[in-house]
Amino acid sequence: MPTPSLDALPIRRLTLRDLTACADLSEDRGWPREEHKWGFLLTAGRGYGIDDPQGGLVAACVITEYGSWGQPELGAIGMVLVAERHARRGVGRRLMRHVVSVMDGTPLTLYATENGRPLYEELGFKVTGRAEMLRGRFTPGGPDLGVTTRAATAEDLPRILRVDEEAFGADRTPLIARLPAFADQLRVAEQDGRIIGYAAAWPNMDTHVVGPLIARDTETAQALIASLATGTDRPLRTDIDVRHEELLAWAKARGLASVAHNSVMTYGIAELPGDWTRRFAPLTVAAG
Secondary structure, eight states: OOOOOOOSSSSEEEEEGGGGHHHHHHTTTOOOOOOOHHHHHHHHSEEEEEEEETSEEEEEEEEEEEEEEEEEEEEEEEEEEEGGGGSSSSSSHHHHHHHHHHTTTEEEEEEOTTTTHHHHHHHTOOEEEEEEEEEEEEOOOOSSOOEEEEEOOGGGGHOOOHHHHHSSSSHHHHHTTTHHHHOOOEEEEEEEEEEEEEEEEEEEEEEEEEEEEEEEEEEHHHHHHHHHHHTTTSSSSEEEEOOOOHHHHHHHHTTTTEEEEEEEEEEESOSSSSHHHGGEEETTTTTT
8 A cells, every 4th residue: 555645644632641752752862751741742832743653653743822811912833743754745834834824813922943934934924032941951150139038839830820821921830830840940020929920840851951940130030040950959051031141141150051942833823922021031931
């Protein structure tokens, strides 16, 4: 029986049953397997993929929706991967066009590598910002930041959600409510009993990823990173909006080194909603 052409293979919704196949696809492209992250994204968002008749996946991606239930205000696309044996044959373009179509006019955003950016530009995405990935072992030191941080409790969740929505510009309850189970640490910064920022550190291979990082100002962001660093013996990794130059310089002085840059791209909106001055790092570039 002849093998069907790639164009004839259906695009379907992915579920947690596809976790191993998604991790295999990551590994096929030289990425870490990141099963913990894949599991989170497949439950918090919607995965789409194309099955390979010979086994595994031809391609996959995940979209995470934010806003009112049933009426998303923004969709974040991530984990767009095509198996090496099927690369450069239009599969990624077809999958992306499908996602744009099913989102039916909802504004979209994604973080693009230099390799992926031309495809997204072809589809109508525009570069609206940049993020710098940092990685390394955090070295404590420097002056006292004068910001109080503590471990978050269940009672903090409503206030965390309010702070997050103000900074992000859309309701992210389904994502943020999963943080206590997904992350190893979730901390808040307080002033006079009011939450002025929060951050999580979640496990990804041999690192702890700092994200999301939402804070009133740079000093608060620094205090949250420093407090998370005391709770792990792993290297830290994070993706900081390049407009936060002071935080980037501080983090590099504390031992984190630049690894890569990604372009923040949008579709259907000129720029992301919310208050970028309080939005320092995403939960993951795959989910915004």
